[in-house]
Amino acid sequence: MNLTAFQDALNARGAEVAAFFAALPARDFTHAVPERWSAAQHLDHLIRSHKLLALALSMPRDRFGWGQRTPPGSRSADEVQAAYLAALRGGVKASGRFLPDPQGTPAELVQTYRESVDLLDHHLTVYCTDAELHRATLPHPALGEVTLAEMLHFTLYHDLHHLRGVQNALNPQALETQ
Template structure:
């Protein structure tokens, strides 16, 4: 399976696709030179910027998954959006100029191996926590997203996947156009 074909519907497909994204990011980052890893600026993110941002973004989702009793009920009776719909909503917000703020702004410059291990470990923790959830509970509880508002847990996981793929493409573009 490649990252171009991800379109999860079930919890199991989502877990699989998160690991596909993790492996694609890892394969891209592993073996980069220091210049390739750190080349960039605050306005044109380096691979290190992207990776640090993903670590900062994935961690709160994993943390929220560990305390379902603290999560609010999902809003209204609407079903969770599909992966494609959530991805389109995210792209629309990006085109409106939404950018990372606060704790999500990356501070690159760490060791490549350490940053990559943190990224991989963070997604593995997230996957372990999602495995403990029944499929139906993903649509019952919600998590806040700074740009998209209150999302069902399923939608937040869809966002996390879409976000990792978005930044994978950003890393690829950075390496193609240094």
């Protein structure tokens, strides 16, 4: 995938996530069972993830742990997904600045999520190039050093992972048909 394809996929995924959360009844948006996040917390976690990545993209490449992979190359989307799921099975959990603390109404949180997708898209346009996708590296809290392409594969899957998590929590029977 080139940078434009990643941006198109990010915007499509963002629209899918926003539409789902916007349609949730308020009780489903804020309800949480013990040891699980509410839909609002999932959405806030995604907002935090997007904003931190956008911030990293805007930083000079000698900051925030940016590096270079030599020779250039990236894992596929499937390989990144498998590595992330393995990290989760190994006990990795969100911490620190990634822990959700949703503030505002459901509509405000959905709007903030949309804005976080737009911000990330903007920062990809302004600060990134196709040439960097498989060479530039940055730190990921669960996956270690990843290329920019791997981070974008992760972001696309991460949004889907949280969307599916909320959908399955609200409709456990759906698990049987997947």
